[in-house]
Amino acid sequence: METAIEREGMMTRVQRYVDILTDAGFKAVFGDQRNKDVLIDLLNVMLPPHRRVKEITYQTTEIPSFSLFNKSTRLDLRCKGEDGTQFIVEVQCYHQANFFRRCVLYASKAYDAGSERGDGGKYDIHPVYFLGLLDKTMQDMQQYSPEGSVISEYTFREKTTEMVPDETIFCIFVELNRFGKELDECESMLDKWCYSLKHISTLDRLPGKLRTKAFERLFQACEIARFEPEVKLKYEKEMFTERDYYNIIET
Helix, strand or coil: CCCEEEEECCCCCCCECCCCCCCCHHHHCCHHHHHHHHHHHHHHHHHHHCCCCCCCEECEEEECCCCCCCCCEEEEEEEECCCCCCEECCCCEECCHHHHHHHHHHHHHHHHHCCCCCCCCCCCCEEEEEEEEEECCCCCHHHHHHCCCCCEEEEECCCCCCCCCCCEEEEEEEEEHCCCCCCCCCCCCCHHHHHHHHHHHHCCCCCHHHCCCHHHCCCCCEEECCHHHHHHHHHHHHHHHHHHHHHHHHC
């Protein structure tokens, strides 16, 4: 597929793949249940080694308020594993004050919602994993992130032993602007996923080093020309609004 057209002696680039780190691009790809296998691959790379996902079901992205005085919470994506574990995935493109607190609030509301199962007060609540894909570094959390690492994880641990007494709420952040490797330097699946998420909108084809089933599916799912007409129309409208918003912030 051509990625540039000649017009009046000038070359104009035509974007082949969505920018997955925008709200519109993320929802067009991972919000589409036909791309469930791609989402599972993403989760299994970003989650801790002991937590592997085989199957998921999509859930409503809105968590209703439990009080008349609080507003409901709307998430980018929310799904549930076979064992009941909940997974929340959010994309953040811009700096935002108190972003960490907002993520903890979202995960806590999902955890609280998991207790509404008539378990007789046994508190048999499944874990919640919040995964944040960030295009910008969390300024207020920078001092806590492991040096040289793209991923940071937060949960309840005993202060001295650093042991985790139970799986409850986990917040995992992937700060992609801290990822600076070139494709030839990417060896692990995590490196390759970070490279793809960060650069896919600027590529015109699937690189040879990424030619595996997982990345073939990712690139297929992100190819704008493959979108269903209604998905493409919605994506283009939302991107127009999002670019406007970004320009306002930058200005």
